[in-house]
Amino acid sequence: MSNSCGGLERKTAICGLCGKSCLMNAYMKNGRLIKVEGNRSLPHASGHLCSKGAAYRQYLYHPDRLLYPMRRVGVRGEGKFERISWDEALNEISQRLLKSRCEHGAEQTVFFAGHPKWFRPQLAELADKFGTPNYGSESSTCAYSVRMACRSCFGTDVSMIRPDFVHCRTLVIWGVNRAYSDSVSGTVSFLRAVESGKNIIVIDPRITPEAQRATLHLRPFPGTDGALAMAIANVMISEELYDREFVEQYTIGFEEYKQHVQSFSPERAEKICGVPAPDIERAARMMCIERPTSMQLSASPVVHNVNGFHNCRAVLLLNALTGCYGVKGGVMSPIASKATLKGTFAGPAADRRQAERDLSHSLYPAWAALLPSEAQLSRLAEFIGGGGDYPVRNLVGFGLNHHMWPRPDLLEKAFDQLKLLVNVDLFMTDTCRYCDILLPASVSLEREQIEILGGDTVYYQPRVVDTSGEAKSDIEIIFSLARCLGFGIGSPEMSSHDDYLRMMLEPTGLSLDELRAAPGGLLKSRQKSMEKSTEEIRSVKTPSGKIEFISTTLTQCGVSPLPEWRDYRKELPMEEYPFILATGTRLPQLFHSRTYRMPWLAELEKIDKVEIHPKDASVLGIAQGEPVRLSTPFGSVELWADLRGECLPGVVNVYHGSESKDINYLLDAGYLDPVSGFPGFKSYCCKIERLGDAQ
Amino acid sequence: MRHIECDSEKCVGCLACMTACIDQHCADPLQSTVSARIMLKRADGGAGYITTSCRHCSGAPCAEACPTGALFVQTDMVQVQREKCVGCRACERVCLFAVPRFDISGIIVKCDLCTHGPAGVFEPSCVNICPSGALLMV
Ligand code: SF4
Ligand code: SF4
Numbered sequence A: 001m002s003n004s005c006g007g008l009e010r011k012t013a014i015c016g017l018c019g020k021s022c023l024m025n026a027y028m029k030n031g032r033l034i035k036v037e038g039n040r041s042l043p044h045a046s047g048h049l050c051s052k053g054a055a056y057r058q059y060l061y062h063p064d065r066l067l068y069p070m071r072r073v074g075v076r077g078e079g080k081f082e083r084i085s086w087d088e089a090l091n092e093i094s095q096r097l098l099k100s101r102c103e104h105g106a107e108q109t110v111f112f113a114g115h116p117k118w119f120r121p122q123l124a125e126l127a128d129k130f131g132t133p134n135y136g137s138e139s140s141t142c143a144y145s146v147r148m149a150c151r152s153c154f155g156t157d158v159s160m161i162r163p164d165f166v167h168c169r170t171l172v173i174w175g176v177n178r179a180y181s182d183s184v185s186g187t188v189s190f191l192r193a194v195e196s197g198k199n200i201i202v203i204d205p206r207i208t209p210e211a212q213r214a215t216l217h218l219r220p221f222p223g224t225d226g227a228l229a230m231a232i233a234n235v236m237i238s239e240e241l242y243d244r245e246f247v248e249q250y251t252i253g254f255e256e257y258k259q260h261v262q263s264f265s266p267e268r269a270e271k272i273c274g275v276p277a278p279d280i281e282r283a284a285r286m287m288c289i290e291r292p293t294s295m296q297l298s299a300s301p302v303v304h305n306v307n308g309f310h311n312c313r314a315v316l317l318l319n320a321l322t323g324c325y326g327v328k329g330g331v332m333s334p335i336a337s338k339a340t341l342k343g344t345f346a347g348p349a350a351d352r353r354q355a356e357r358d359l360s361h362s363l364y365p366a367w368a369a370l371l372p373s374e375a376q377l378s379r380l381a382e383f384i385g386g387g388g389d390y391p392v393r394n395l396v397g398f399g400l401n402h403h404m405w406p407r408p409d410l411l412e413k414a415f416d417q418l419k420l421l422v423n424v425d426l427f428m429t430d431t432c433r434y435c436d437i438l439l440p441a442s443v444s445l446e447r448e449q450i451e452i453l454g455g456d457t458v459y460y461q462p463r464v465v466d467t468s469g470e471a472k473s474d475i476e477i478i479f480s481l482a483r484c485l486g487f488g489i490g491s492p493e494m495s496s497h498d499d500y501l502r503m504m505l506e507p508t509g510l511s512l513d514e515l516r517a518a519p520g521g522l523l524k525s526r527q528k529s530m531e532k533s534t535e536e537i538r539s540v541k542t543p544s545g546k547i548e549f550i551s552t553t554l555t556q557c558g559v560s561p562l563p564e565w566r567d568y569r570k571e572l573p574m575e576e577y578p579f580i581l582a583t584g585t586r587l588p589q590l591f592h593s594r595t596y597r598m599p600w601l602a603e604l605e606k607i608d609k610v611e612i613h614p615k616d617a618s619v620l621g622i623a624q625g626e627p628v629r630l631s632t633p634f635g636s637v638e639l640w641a642d643l644r645g646e647c648l649p650g651v652v653n654v655y656h657g658s659e660s661k662d663i664n665y666l667l668d669a670g671y672l673d674p675v676s677g678f679p680g681f682k683s684y685c686c687k688i689e690r691l692g693d694a695q
Numbered sequence B: 001m002r003h004i005e006c007d008s009e010k011c012v013g014c015l016a017c018m019t020a021c022i023d024q025h026c027a028d029p030l031q032s033t034v035s036a037r038i039m040l041k042r043a044d045g046g047a048g049y050i051t052t053s054c055r056h057c058s059g060a061p062c063a064e065a066c067p068t069g070a071l072f073v074q075t076d077m078v079q080v081q082r083e084k085c086v087g088c089r090a091c092e093r094v095c096l097f098a099v100p101r102f103d104i105s106g107i108i109v110k111c112d113l114c115t116h117g118p119a120g121v122f123e124p125s126c127v128n129i130c131p132s133g134a135l136l137m138v
């Protein structure tokens, strides 16, 4: 929608800077964006943006934006490029990929999706049609371990569904700081739930804004969530609080699980997790008595541990004990949905042909069984460096950023082994400097977008600003590359962004033309309401057809079918490196690596910092703002000490993704969860010294 | 006089008000600048958030101290005219609330209740963006 007043034009738009879909007003003058604010006119708009969305103008017009396709002319990493045309770029990439496929086989080409995620189904199709099973994404270190755990218990991805803020009586927020990392509507829904007097249990080592509003805040040490969850289960079972009828009717393996959690008394868990036993009991009682209980589990913190997969299973299984699965106010609440879009990231992902030939297949059998749609690529550096079953010659990335892995230096070295490295990106990132060919992608306001608002309204956003330089939407790049490789994407084949939008709209029964012509770009979907009944939701798609305390798939994969407990602190050199290092703890102004380059955000405070509890700092003689050295067995970095009462004593927090002071250089590339392949980002070890004292 | 109050019970420390203020006031999207809002962290390192900005004091000492008239009292607010500022920081020395801030060229940045900006006059951008309802114009 757009309207003008005083030479200003106001358009409505979807922010999308972080991949979420907050609605904004974009104020335009002579075709340039001059201000943004939260939108209040569109259906279900929250009216607000976050700090990152508010800086959209700096993101859009940033001098680091890639504007033209480019070819490397300097050495890798140097950052010297020459401008080439789109035809030249796509021809060169496709010729080299086809030649490589002919001589060495398709699987030696890896396709990778970083951020954002919306075009992933089509990129997966591109990889599949090219003939390689080696398609993977940043989900190799985020969210997919949770997805695996969900599928092993419930046969579906429970964590993708928002908790039922409105109908629950108790809301469990496990490791999520939504005010800093979720869409603004997520924050607002949470704050409303607080206002309406729900019981809120927050499980988080830190005092987050959520935790400050909680009825009960449990602060386990990072990586101990599994022990905590099993102790909560222990109380639910021993005090007979759990939903016996539900467990009998809809689950398998309960007796074994009951045996299994018997050793996790609240007192034992208190020793492991640092959470007082009475609080564990209170949590168990509240979750079972004050029902329905809904749960929000974050995509990363629980699973960023070497035992993360099992810990996550233990957390998820609490939802089988409360019996709130598939009921209003519980998890997988049967909320009527009248509109869905086709071919989006949120939809089902297609399985790959020849998945069993991918590079990670034999390393992570449970991943392979539970996530047939992509390869586990957290060991990408190893694979490129020659450590896989066969070499990797080509890597084609969309938003590839090597700073996301532990030890980015290993990838910097490995990149030299590649014959072809391509990246499609918004900015000249550090990774781009290593590439042979760069392709410029457009940002959200430079492309037409479609979203579902409030469950039944379809919203079409025309292009808000002209595209910068020759940037193209990622989807158009995928379609053109496929064409050059000799095939098409979609059926019927899609060749333009318009085709893509038409495909998305199919389930809604709306045509792109009528939507474009509709006032404000808004139309009700013609889809029939698809409310699933509780019974339908509860007939789960696990191999047994029941919710599995004992997982059939895990048994088949040689993985412990019950959640195991393993204490990483016994395996790390904690005597020399006594602090738990949790990386990636959210700061509201940062979104992974993306906003470091934006001074409006990066200069709000100096962000090369380590957050430490004032008590820990005082023992070390460290004052607020003082420079310190943080060291791990892999090296050290100078940061400034931010003394924060939010930190759990004994745990320090550092944000990730900085190109200049990347904490990932100090992690151990082999410190991975053996089941999921996920790095232990939230629970490594380090020591802190005053800079004056450090040697 | 009119000013923006922050309820620390409600503030979630999301910093949205800080950037919204910059977006309202900074004409050049490529420029580094500062926000007229200030995020205060508790000195004892305790958890909790509060943001502040100009109190728009009646009988504003900053306006009296300002030698160039860049700061002046206007009906119910203390207005700022950045073009007149010479960066002497006289205002900074007299403000009891440590409000005046200076951008990279040393020119004052201070809350003007969003009465200036490349897009014109707006409802205070910080109040508008705040997801927690912590900010109110009083
Ligand atoms: S959370 Fe922030 S960056 Fe993400 S879409 Fe919303 S306003 Fe934009
Ligand atoms: S700048 Fe300081 S002294 Fe001047 S009106 Fe604002 S709060 Fe008062």
Ligand code: SF4
Pocket (backbone or CB within 6 Å): B006, B010, B011, B012, B013, B014, B015, B016, B017, B018, B049, B051, B126, B129, B130, B131, B132, B133, B134, B135
């Ligand atoms: S926008 Fe509101 S909640 Fe966020 S920091 Fe500012 S005052 Fe606090």
